[in-house]
Amino acid sequence: MVEKKATREGYGDALLELGREYSNVVVLDADLAKSTQSYRFKEAFPDRFFDCGVAEQNMMGTAAGLAASGMICYTGSFAIFATGRAFEQIRNTIAYSNLNVKICPTHAGITVGEDGASHQTVEDLALMRVIPNLKVIIPADYYEAKAAAKAAAEIDGPVFIRMGRPKIPTIFDENYEFEFGKVLKLREGKDVTICAVGIMVGVSLEAADELAKEGIGAEVLNIHTLKPLDEKTILESVKKTGSVVTAEEHSIIGGLGGAISELLGKKMPLPIEMVGVKDRFGTSGSIPELLDYFGLSKQDIVVAVKSVLARKP
Amino acid sequence: MKRDELEKLLKEKARILRRDIVKMIGEAGSGHPGGSLSAADVVATLYFYHMRHNPKDPSWPERDRFVLSKGHACPVLYAALAESGYFEKNILWTLRKLGSILQGHPDMRKVPGIEISSGSLGQGLAAANGMALTARLTNKDYKVYVMIGDGESQEGEIWEASMFAAHYKLDNLVAILDYNKLQIDGSICEVMDIKPVVDKWRAFGWHVFEIDGHDIMQIVDTLKAADEIRGKPSMIVANTIKGKGVSFMENVCGFHGKAPNKEQVEIALRELS
Incomplete structure (x- = not known):
């Protein structure tokens, strides 16, 4: 049976290990500790956990002050509130001064589900990606989330880690070693490069299996670090395959699709198709329904691949 | 030091800060003199x-921290840092000039x-909360002083931070x-009044002092009294005059x-001589 775990569970487990390994790790949350899983750190290290209440701006500023005086501060919340409500605190007080704050929101994307558009952020990667000094990580499964959250403690400066709500099939295992800033090739292929992040990495691997049945070789890259972008590995792959499909649970504007388009436009202009949310808000529904509704299914990737292959020079 | 000597010393320091504020903003050709001059006596003290x-x-770990939340008044802080020997x-x-360490707002x-x-x-204020928490977590006895503005008090984050400091009893x-x-x-009262500001801070769980922010010995005595408050953060409402001096x-x-402008700088420096 396939193991299914949420990326946010990886965050909760990582915090426990971080608390044991680093005496200067402090965790903040904004009344969502049970959802983000930071409550587990709270139970284990009550003196180093501070609930800020429903006040994300002060949470980010407090995190900056903790970091400026020597602590490593992890902050939780939902991605919409962390990056939207507190955008300017992240920009001006955390990132501008390159402070050691790890912004680790959960419930990103449309897979928040029934709560609907107000809670479904498909803009957060665009918002975080434009901020200088800020590193942007999108784990693809539980193990990658856990490893990335741990690795962030050793990265000097601010890090954004985007996590989700639902339990999703795991791709890696306990031995997974996260390499910050390095694209991870999960499958070799000669016809098309699929660049994917988050839950779409697993979906892309399934799509690649489908495509293989039709004789199409899809190379699947896990772009877990969106910034800084490992341009070299991506370009090497695209040079070989000659076309790209991006897949993300985010707006096709400004996120992974945006980043890869910028790269290709500058260095290797070749056809690209983007699988993602098409410049619209989310809506209430069950998670499987929503993935279909917003065009984030395995079949959507298959269609995008065929479309990009048809455009190949 | 005797009180009258201390008062004399700090008045002189405040005068030097005010002269440097006027001079540096004059040289820069832009900047915020009004709120820098109003803060000079508190910052000097x-x-x-x-x-x-x-x-x-x-970066001495035991040092007291000062956070200038109203960052546009940085000329007063830059002047104090230079006069201290930082x-x-x-x-x-070089204030506000390309390549200067003295940015238009503090970096x-x-x-x-x-x-x-x-x-x-x-x-x-939120950042000051974090520094105060670190002191508690690392068993250090340093204090965190933070200056906020009255216009700034219209920002929601000030009141989020205010609640946090009181909730966690940040008496440092x-x-x-x-x-x-x-x-x-x-004027604040026309644009968006913050009155009754003393009551507001008190209602938010702070120990509140109200003083004349240009009376050096009142500032001296109140800072001392604020340091001794236990179990809650302190707010000193310093009534000041914008452009003071x-x-x-x-x-x-x-x-x-x-x-x-150049002529105004000369007049101002004469008044502050």
Whole structure:
């Protein structure tokens, strides 16, 4: 049976290990500790956990002050509130001064589900990606989330880690070693490069299996670090395959699709198709329904691949 | 030191800060003189008497912290840092120029002695909360002093941070409100009144003092009293005059964010001699 775990569970487990390994790790949350899983750190290290209440701006500023005086501060919340409500605190007080704050929101994307558009952020990667000094990580499964959250403690400066709500099939295992800033090739292929992040990495691997049945070789890259972008590995792959499909649970504007388009436009202009949310808000529904509704299914990737292959020079 | 000697010393320091503020903003051709001058007596008292700090070792872990949440008033802070010896005084005349460490708003990565970058209003009090928490977590006895503005008090984050400090009983945190009653668009009471500000802070769980922010010995005594409050953070509402010390700037809203011209600099420096 396939193991299914949420990326946010990886965050909760990582915090426990971080608390044991680093005496200067402090965790903040904004009344969502049970959802983000930071409550587990709270139970284990009550003196180093501070609930800020429903006040994300002060949470980010407090995190900056903790970091400026020597602590490593992890902050939780939902991605919409962390990056939207507190955008300017992240920009001006955390990132501008390159402070050691790890912004680790959960419930990103449309897979928040029934709560609907107000809670479904498909803009957060665009918002975080434009901020200088800020590193942007999108784990693809539980193990990658856990490893990335741990690795962030050793990265000097601010890090954004985007996590989700639902339990999703795991791709890696306990031995997974996260390499910050390095694209991870999960499958070799000669016809098309699929660049994917988050839950779409697993979906892309399934799509690649489908495509293989039709004789199409899809190379699947896990772009877990969106910034800084490992341009070299991506370009090497695209040079070989000659076309790209991006897949993300985010707006096709400004996120992974945006980043890869910028790269290709500058260095290797070749056809690209983007699988993602098409410049619209989310809506209430069950998670499987929503993935279909917003065009984030395995079949959507298959269609995008065929479309990009048809455009190949 | 005797009280009258201390008062004399701090008045002199405040005069030097005011002269440097006028001169550096004049040289820069832009900047915020009004709110820098109103804060000069409190800042002088902190840097030249009250705070424990070491200009030769800006990152000394035991030092008291000062956060200028109203970052646009940085000329007063730059002047205090230079006068304390954090950097050479002639750097003051590079304010706001390309390549200068003295940015239009404070940058902690460029200037020794700046505890946190600020300038976007409302954010410094939250950062001060974090520093106060670190002191508690690391068993250090340093204090965190943070100066906020009255216009700045219209920002929601100030009140989020206010709740946090009281909730976690941050008694190593002392905030000073530079209550000069003016903001860019006019007087505070016309633009967006913050009255009754003493009651507001008290209702938010702080110990509140209200003083004349230009009376040096009142500042000295109140900072001391604030340090001794236990179980809650302290707020010192300092009633001040925007542009204090320069006759044509006093209580003039227009000098919130406008530099004096050459002639005005000369007049101001004469008044401050």
